[in-house]
Amino acid sequence: MKVTLMMRTAGIATITALGLAACGGGSGGGNSGGGMGSANSLNPQGSTFQETLQQQWATNFHSSNPSAQITYTGSGSSAGIEAFQTGQSSFAGSDVTMTADQQSAANATCGSSALTIPITSGGVAIMYNLPSLTKPLNLSADTLAGIFMGKITTWNDAAIAADNPGVSLPSTGISVFHRADGSGTTNVLSGFLDATASSVWTLGVNKEFSNWPVGQGATGSSGVAQGVKNTPGGITYAEVTYAKQDGLQTAAIKGAQGGFVQISSATVAKSIKSGFSITGTAPDLAGTLSFTSMTGYPISTVSYVLVCSTYKDAGLGTLVRKYLTYAAGPGQDVGTSLGFAPLPKSLDNKVLASIATINQS
Amino acid sequence: MSAVDTTLDTASLRSGRHGHRGDAVFRAITLAAGIFVFVLLGAIAVFLVIKALPALRDNQANFWTTRTWSATNGDVHFGIAALLFGTVVTSVLALVISLPLAIGVALYIVEYAPARLSTWLGYLTDMLAAVPSVVYGLWALLYLLKHMAGLNEFLVRYFHWIPLFSNPNNQTLVYSKSIFAASIILAIMILPITAAISREVLRQVGSAQKEAALALGATRWEMVRTSLLPPSRPGIVSAAMLGLGRALGETIAVALVIGNTYTTSGRVLIPGGATIASNIANLFGEADETGRSALIASGLVLFVLTLAVNLIARYVILRAGSEEHTAI
Numbered sequence: 001m002k003v004t005l006m007m008r009t010a011g012i013a014t015i016t017a018l019g020l021a022a023c024g025g026g027s028g029g030g031n032s033g034g035g036m037g038s039a040n041s042l043n044p045q046g047s048t049f050q051e052t053l054q055q056q057w058a059t060n061f062h063s064s065n066p067s068a069q070i071t072y073t074g075s076g077s078s079a080g081i082e083a084f085q086t087g088q089s090s091f092a093g094s095d096v097t098m099t100a101d102q103q104s105a106a107n108a109t110c111g112s113s114a115l116t117i118p119i120t121s122g123g124v125a126i127m128y129n130l131p132s133l134t135k136p137l138n139l140s141a142d143t144l145a146g147i148f149m150g151k152i153t154t155w156n157d158a159a160i161a162a163d164n165p166g167v168s169l170p171s172t173g174i175s176v177f178h179r180a181d182g183s184g185t186t187n188v189l190s191g192f193l194d195a196t197a198s199s200v201w202t203l204g205v206n207k208e209f210s211n212w213p214v215g216q217g218a219t220g221s222s223g224v225a226q227g228v229k230n231t232p233g234g235i236t237y238a239e240v241t242y243a244k245q246d247g248l249q250t251a252a253i254k255g256a257q258g259g260f261v262q263i264s265s266a267t268v269a270k271s272i273k274s275g276f277s278i279t280g281t282a283p284d285l286a287g288t289l290s291f292t293s294m295t296g297y298p299i300s301t302v303s304y305v306l307v308c309s310t311y312k313d314a315g316l317g318t319l320v321r322k323y324l325t326y327a328a329g330p331g332q333d334v335g336t337s338l339g340f341a342p343l344p345k346s347l348d349n350k351v352l353a354s355i356a357t358i359n360q361s
Numbered sequence: 362m363s364a365v366d367t368t369l370d371t372a373s374l375r376s377g378r379h380g381h382r383g384d385a386v387f388r389a390i391t392l393a394a395g396i397f398v399f400v401l402l403g404a405i406a407v408f409l410v411i412k413a414l415p416a417l418r419d420n421q422a423n424f425w426t427t428r429t430w431s432a433t434n435g436d437v438h439f440g441i442a443a444l445l446f447g448t449v450v451t452s453v454l455a456l457v458i459s460l461p462l463a464i465g466v467a468l469y470i471v472e473y474a475p476a477r478l479s480t481w482l483g484y485l486t487d488m489l490a491a492v493p494s495v496v497y498g499l500w501a502l503l504y505l506l507k508h509m510a511g512l513n514e515f516l517v518r519y520f521h522w523i524p525l526f527s528n529p530n531n532q533t534l535v536y537s538k539s540i541f542a543a544s545i546i547l548a549i550m551i552l553p554i555t556a557a558i559s560r561e562v563l564r565q566v567g568s569a570q571k572e573a574a575l576a577l578g579a580t581r582w583e584m585v586r587t588s589l590l591p592p593s594r595p596g597i598v599s600a601a602m603l604g605l606g607r608a609l610g611e612t613i614a615v616a617l618v619i620g621n622t623y624t625t626s627g628r629v630l631i632p633g634g635a636t637i638a639s640n641i642a643n644l645f646g647e648a649d650e651t652g653r654s655a656l657i658a659s660g661l662v663l664f665v666l667t668l669a670v671n672l673i674a675r676y677v678i679l680r681a682g683s684e685e686h687t688a689i
Contacts, residue, residue: 076646173533175632180621182647207647210430210439210623216538216632217621219643230507230536 037090039315042323045073046080046093048221049184050120050303052241053335054093057327060334070323077184078207084306085109091320092306093119095184097286110308116286117354118276118302118347119327122340123268124188125240126299127248129228130155132170137251138163138260141298144253145197147174147235148189150214155233163260172233176215177224182208185221188289188301189237195291196256196298237299240339255291255298263297268341270296276347283309283354285347302343310359317359324355409661416654424658428623430640432648432655439655441637441662443623448636448663451540451615452608454629455547460601463552467559472585483560490553498614501546506618509542510535513630527628540634543619547611551604558603562596563589595678602674609667612638637663 037043044054051074058070072093075083080092085105097116098106106114126139139147143159146152152159156169179186186207193201203209218224218236225242228234240263243250252260261267275294280286289301305324311317328351332342343351417424419437427440466486470479513534520526528534566589574584590597616639620632637659645656 078647078649173531175533180616180635181643206431206433208644210428212622215622217635217643218538219616219621223617226502227536227538231533232535233533234536 037316037319038313039319040067041069041071042090042316042319043071043073044080044091044093044305045075045083045089046306047077047095047184047303048074049077049095049122049239049301050093050340052239052338053120053340056334056338057323057331060331061323061326065322068319068323076182078182081106081306084114090311090316091308091324094304094306095187095301097304098306106306106308110310111312112308112310113284115284115307115309115354115358116280116304117283117307117324117351118285118287118343119305119324119351120332120335120340121268121272121276121300121302121343122239122335123263123271123297124185124192124237124299124301125243125250125263125339126235126237126253127225127228127243127246127250128235129232129248130170130172131232133167133249135167136249136262137167138254139251140254140260141193141196141256142200144251145193145200148176148178148193148212148214149200149202150176151200153214163254170233175228175231175234176212177218177227177231177234177236178212178215179208179220179224180217181219183221184301184303185238189299191289192255192291192299244339253298255294257293257295257298261297263299265336265339265341267297268300269344270294271298271300272296272302272341272347273344275300276302278347278350282350283357285350285354300341307355307358309357314359321355321358321360324358325352328352328355406664409657409664412654413658413661414654416651417658419651420655428625430623430644430655432652434649434651437651437655441659443625444635444637444640444659445662445666446625446627447540447619447634448609448638448666450627450629451543451547451619451634451636452605454540454544455551455608456601456605458544459548459552459604460555462548463555463600463604464559464597466552466556467563468585468589470560471563472581472589483557486553486556486560488553490557494550494611494614497546497550498617501542501614502617505546506536506538506542509537509545513537513539513541517630525627525629528630529628530631532631534630534632537630537632538618538620539630539632540619541629543615543634543636544629546614546618547608550611550614551608554607555600555604558600559593559597562593562600565596566592598677599674602670605670606667609663609670610638612642615639616642 051072054072058072061070062068077094077096080089080094081098081102083089084092085102087109098114103114126144128137137160139160140163143152143163146159152174154171154173156171161169184207186209187205190201190203190205190209194205203211216227218227221238221242224236225238225246225248228236228248229246240250250263252262254260271294274296275290276287277290278285278287286304287302291298294300307320307324308317311320328343328348332348335342342348416432416437416439420439422438422440424440426442427438428443430439431437432439466482470482474482516526517528517534521528570588570592571584574588579587615636619634619636619639621635621639621643622633623635624633626633641656641660644652648656
C-alpha cells in the first residue's frame with residue numbers, strides 16, 4: 001500500500017505519544033498519591049470482616065472532610081498485612097495480629113514501630129434455613145461442633161432436640177456450607193469450637209480447612225449466605241449483616257459460660273469486655289481472645305487496624321490519625337446497624353489514646 | 362519489456378539476497394517476534410518451576426496422591442489429586458456435552474439454514490464468546506443452579522445405577538453446586554468457540570465434493586456424513602482442543618458454581634468438587650508465602666497439562682491429515 005505523508009505523520013505522532021506516556025507514567029505519580037496515599041487520600045486494605053464498616057466510615061468522614069478520599073478494599077487479612085508491611089497501603093485492616101516476622105518487616109517499612117489497634121468488634125452468626133420454625137434455634141457448642149463435623153446429619157437429631165425441648169424439628173437433612181476461601185471468620189469459628197468443644201471438633205484452628213468432613217464450600221460470606229438461602233435445611237457461619245439481608249434466622253449459641261445467647265451488639269460487646277485481653281504494651285494494643293471467658297455471645301472477635309506510629313509523610317500521618325479518631329469515636333455507633341458492636345468503653349479509651357500518639361512525637 | 366526480470370526467484374527472496382535494507386529490517390523484526398514467543402513461554406515455565414520449588418521441597422505429603430490442601434508456613438502437606446481429578450472431569454464432561462451441540466450448530470449454519478439466517482446465527486454464536494466468564498458464573502450461581510434441581514432429581518432417579526449419577530447418602534440436590542453444574546456452565550462457555558471454528562472448517566470444504574456426492578444419489582445426511590465431515594475432522598479436533606483448553610483454565614465461573622470440596626469420588630451430581638483454577642482463585646488472597654508457592658505448583662501442573670493436550674491435538678491432526686479422504 002502507498003504510505004502517504006498523512007499516514008507517516010500519524011504513525012510518528014502515535015509512537016511519540018505512546019513513548020511519552022510510558023516515560024511519564026513511570027517517573028510521575030508522586031503527587032497523585034497512588035499506593036500509600038497522601039495528605040488527602042488513603043488506600044487501606046485488608047480484612048473483609050470490617051469491610052462494610054470501613055466503607056461506611058469512609059463515606060461519613062468524606063462528607064465532613066470533603067477534601068479527604070479514603071477507599072477501603074476488602075482483600076483479606078493476609079493481603080492487607082502484606083500490603084502494609086511492604087508499604088503499599090497506608091494502614092491495614094486485619095482480624096489477626098502480626099507474626100514476629102511480619103512485625104519486624106512492618107517496623108522497617110514504617111521507619112518506626114507498627115501498632116496493632118482494635119477498631120471494632122463483631123460476632124460470627126450461625127444462620128440457617130428452616131422456614132417451619134417460628135422461634136430461633138438454640139445450639140450448644142457441642143451440637144454446633146457435631147453439625148460442622150458431620151456427626152449430626154438431620155435437624156431432628158437427639159442432640160438438637162435436647163437443646164430445644166418442646167420444639168418440633170423437621171426431619172430435613174442438614175446441608176452445611178463453609179468458606180472455600182481463607183477467612184478470618186473461619187478462624188474465629190474454629191477458635192471457638194476448639195476452645196469449647198474440642199472433644200467433637202478435631203480440625204484445630206485455621207483460616208481455611210481443606211478437610212471439612214461434610215458440606216460444600218462457597219466463596220465469600222455472601223456465597224455461603226446465598227447457599228443457605230437457596231437450600232432448605234442449610235446452615236452456615238458469617239457476619240450477621242448477611243443473615244439480615246437474606247432474611248435468615250440466627251441461632252442462639254451456648255458457650256462455656258451462661259446460657260443460650262442470641263447475637264446482638266450488646267451481647268457481643270459484653271463478650272469482648274469479658275473475653276478480650278491486651279497482651280501488647282501501650283500504645284500497641286494487640287490482644288488475645290479467650291472464648292471460654294466470654295459471658296455474652298460466645299463467638300465474638302475484635303478486628304484490628306495496623307498503623308505506623310510515625311509516618312514518614314507527616315500529612316499522611318495526620319490524615320490517618322484524624323480518620324481513626326473518628327472511627328474509634330463517633331464511628332463506633334455507626335456499626336450497630338451493620339451488625340458490629342462498639343468497643344467496650346475501657347478498651348475504647350485506650351484505643352483513642354493510642355491513636356492520638358500517631359505522628360505526634 | 363524484456364529488460365524486466367519476471368521470474369520469481371523465491372529462494373533468493375527468502376534468504377534476503379535481494380539486498381534491500383527494508384527487507385533485512387523487516388526480516389529481523391519478524392524473527393524477533395517469533396523468538397519472543399519462545400522466550401515468553403520459556404520464561405513463564407522457568408518462573409513457575411522456580412516459585413513452586415520451595416513448597417514442593419517442604420511438602421510432607423505425596424504431591425500426587427494427597428487430597429487435602431494445607432500449606433502455611435509451619436504446616437505443609439498438600440496434594441493435587443482432588444484438584445487434578447476435578448479439572449479433568451469437568452473439562453472432559455463439558456466437552457462431551459458441548460461438542461455434539463457445537464458441530465450441530467456449525468452444520469446447521471453451513472448446510473441447512475437459509476442464507477440470511479445463517480449469517481445472523483454466525484454473528485450470534487460469536488457474540489456468545491464475547492460474554493465475560495464472570496458474568497456466566499454469576500448467572501449460573503443466581504439462576505441456573507436453582508433451576509437444575511429438576512434435572513438433578515431426574516438423573517438420580519433414573520440413572521442412579523451408573524455410579525457417575527448415584528447419590529448414596531441421599532443428599533439434597535436442590536441447590537447442588539457440583540461437578541455436574543460446573544461442567545454445564547463450562548459447556549455453555551466453550552460452545553461458541555468450538556461452533557465458530559467448526560463452522561469455518563466446514564465452510565472450507567469445496568462444493569465440488571459435496572455436489573459429487575449428491576449427484577451420485579446420496580441423501581443430504583449421507584452427503585454430510587461422507588464428504589463434509591471426514592475432511593473437516595482435523596479442524597473439528599482442533600476446535601475441540603481449543604475449547605478444552607479454555608475449559609481447563611476457567612477460573613471464576615467454576616469457583617462460583619462448584620462445591621469446593623476436595624473429593625475424588627466421581628459422583629458428579631453431589632455437591633462438591635474443586636479444580637486447580639478454582640482452588641487458586643479461592644486461596645490466593647489469604648495465602649502466605651508457602652501457600653502461594655504451593656498454588657503456583659498446582660499452576661505448573663495445569664500448564665503442563667494444557668501443553669500436553671495441545672500436543673496430543675497436534676498429533677491427531679497430523680495423523681488425520683496424512684490419510685486420503687475420498688468422497689465415496
